[in-house]
Amino acid sequence: MGKEELIASNPLRMLGLDNKTEDGRQSLGLIMARAGLGKTAILVQIALDSMLRGNRVLHVAIGETIDKTRDRYDDILAKMIEDLSEETESDLSRRRMIMTFKENVFSRAMLEERLKDLIEQDVFKPDCLIIDGYDFDGNGRQAMEDLKQLMAELGISVIWFSAVSHRNDPRVSADGVPAPCHTIDDLFEVVLLINPQDSVMKLDILRCAYCELEPGTTLLLDPSTMLIKKS
Amino acid sequence: MAKDLSKVRNIGISAHIDSGKTTLTERILFYTDRIHAIHEVRGKDGVGAKMDSMELEKERGITIQSAATYASWKDVEINIIDTPGHVDFTIEVERALRVLDGAILVLCSVGGVQSQSITVSRQMARYRVPRIAFVNKCDRTGANPTRVTEQLRDKLELNAHMMQLPIGLEGDFEGIVDLITMKAIYFDGDSGEILREEEIPADMAAEAEEKREALLEEISMFSEELMESLLEGGDIDPQLIYDAVRRGTLALEFTPVFVGSAYKNKGIQPLLDAVSSFLPCPTDVVNHALDLDNNEKEFPVTNDPDDKLIMLAFKLEDGRYGQLTYVRTYQGVLKKGDTVFNSRTGKKVKIGRLVRMHADEMEEIVSCGPGDIVALFGVDCASGDTFTADGISASMSSMHIPDPVISLAVIPVDNMAQNNMSKALNRFTKEDPTFRTYVDHETGETIISGMGELHLDVYIERMKREYSAAVDVGAPQVAYRETITLQAPFDYIHKKQTGGSGQYGRVAGYLEPLDEGEYEFVDEIVGGVIPREFIPSCDKGFQKSMAKGSLCGAAITGIRAVINDGNSHSVDSSDVAFQLAAQGAFKEAYMKASPVIMEPIMKVAVEGPTEFQGAVMGSLNQRRGMIIGTLEEGNYTVVEAEVPLSEMFGYSTTLRSLTQGKAEFTMEFATFKQVPKSVSEELVKKYQEERKND
Missing domain, CATH: 3.40.50.300 (P-loop containing nucleotide triphosphate hydrolases)
Incomplete structure (x- = not known):
């Protein structure tokens, strides 16, 4: 599939998030799953889609290396686009930056300092932030509201997070968003949950403020490639 | 035993x-x-x-x-x-x-x-x-x-x-x-x-x-x-x-x-x-050799002293005892006085002395067997050569050797220095496959090339100290490359008739970008329109053309040259005529094939206290660097970027002053990438001016 076709047919279009962020309004998205089910693969697809649409993405990986994160992008991009041209590849890599933090080092203050550095030095001004590995157990509503405020200050349109849910924790919000995000789910415009059922990997849409869904449509994950597809 | x-x-x-x-x-x-x-x-x-x-x-x-x-x-x-x-x-x-x-x-x-x-x-x-x-x-x-x-x-x-x-x-x-x-x-x-x-x-x-x-x-x-x-x-x-x-x-x-x-x-x-x-x-380790009689098929070496000898020369040194070749034996036994074969050159080599090295002192030994690392005396070979016993045609798998990314001119100050420099360069190129040297025929200057400024600095110092070769050194130059981006046809006749036997050759076909590798020649001639004996001449002509591109004078790579038509003359066609025809054809097609200049891109990692991260990123950004990522580790941070080599000259001084000497960087070659338009225009202009002045 070529680049243009891919943008148009990407199942992520149905979330409607990209249309709603173009007017300067900030949005938050969240991918949840139990450990090891492929949250990062979804985040990378969201990031690549954003990059293909011309945005700049800062991928913040907490507890991960630069090389490993970069390899994720290379792998998924190769699966998404056949015959990837050198020009597209080079253009995409210019639209991405990876920032990695050790688990115990990441803080909102440090992220703010780094982001301001990047913007002031004219190195990189992100439109979209991916934060993979954020500690929702240790940070509550206030921290999330702080981040939303930071987005507004720095002109970032959207932040996507990943969060780990636990099989033994039965707590869920009214929309079905599991712990530890069940008490702050109202802050997110979109919440997706990877839901493995027998041999099928479903991607349940738990919250979606701007979805343009045809009735009965669900998102699925191809278990061999982890690429998102429509049912 | x-x-x-x-x-x-x-x-x-x-x-x-x-x-x-x-x-x-x-x-x-x-x-x-x-x-x-x-x-x-x-x-x-x-x-x-x-x-x-x-x-x-x-x-x-x-x-x-x-x-x-x-x-x-x-x-x-x-x-x-x-x-x-x-x-x-x-x-x-x-x-x-x-x-x-x-x-x-x-x-x-x-x-x-x-x-x-x-x-x-x-x-x-x-x-x-x-x-x-x-x-x-x-x-x-x-x-x-x-x-x-x-x-x-x-x-x-x-x-x-x-x-x-x-x-x-x-x-x-x-x-x-x-x-x-x-x-x-x-x-x-x-x-x-x-x-x-x-x-x-x-x-x-x-x-x-x-x-x-x-x-x-x-x-x-x-x-x-x-x-x-x-x-x-x-x-x-x-x-x-x-x-x-x-x-x-x-x-x-x-x-x-x-x-x-x-x-x-x-x-x-x-x-x-x-x-x-x-x-x-x-x-405990399985090493493989290539069977040269069987299409370079890999086979495991046995580590058995009773099998036929296979050993790899992995390092040459020219010390005070003469030339030393460090070898590792993978199977068989080598004894003092044995004759072995260099599988690259096919030449027989007699092993006069065999020593075990201890830094710069040595111990004479009479034989070595599987797993041994020893040194040989007075053996003429290059680093990476394989030696075998008679009756086995094998080579140890080749090593990945990167292309040089930087070059500079070395000018001997007098005749004695000239002789000494030649000796030194001859030695260094044998010792180190990433160090290369050639004479630029246009300027007559000797050019050395290698993997970085320090790499070349060390060889220049060694030239001076070990070989007493006093040399002046030119400014370091980036090893640019040229390549094409489109397919382009050619149909060229080389004709010269100035009395006596003339020259005639016509070649037609096309050039196209080659995804992997530097050069490929494809012969699609049917019906003998170009006689078989002149096909290698065409190949040679194309290869000669690739030594220097017409955009900035850099070597051309990544080209497939296909010939599918031509003509010859029973009297006037010759090896030279077809070489010149191929060169003319190349020139004709090259500019139509949308040539571009490529530059070496280095993977740079700068490591230092967190407080300097912004300044470091800014400095890399100014150098046309693309920041790949950063790694935060509390007080320490690493910035990884891809930066064109041409922009990295003098970076150590910049970094030192930016960070009070608290940060350090390493760089290694990553890839070749097309230069931006503005840089390309500048390089083309500079090359044209140089040619005008010559």
């Missing part, structure tokens, strides 16, 4: 610059009785460490050439290659890794896993070299081997676990606790040569017990017997633990970590025990 190969270890010692590799090697040689006094790397006694045999290395306090040496520890023979820590000399590191079976990764307990360690680790992974880690300098202020072990896990993604605990740190560093024997070891005597075993200090007993349990749990996955023994409870046989660690290490799934201070003579003997216990012997 055949040698017991299970008692042989071929190891490398690799690490970041200034981690103390050379000091460590010096201590190993001392404890294995190869030397009888200890000299420091930048010692005041003017002798210098044993492994830094080149004067320049002694002066700069860095290891440039990897001298090979031999030692024996208890009943095990250890061949050691001391490898350089600077990334510009990576070919040395890679060569060493190619012939070695295992390695010690030396890390500074203060600096931890630095950028060069990451590069070296990547190289070790490429050659599947099992390694053990040694966290050195535990006596230094800020020493923290636990943090370094965590970095081995986080940054290098190794399953690293401490096998020892330090007793005290920094100025209080006294000895180590061995987590297998559960004993404390102290190093007494003037040079730490007397080992005193004691009970674990009471205040460390609980920690040692806890760390041992974690270690056993981790390594039990490599041994069912150990796992059963753990489940049963009671005493664990230490041999089970040694076996499990060895198994994990050989499978590259476990990295045991040892601690010490080479400078303070602590921890070296247990490290030598670890080399014997955990690193592989030659038969």
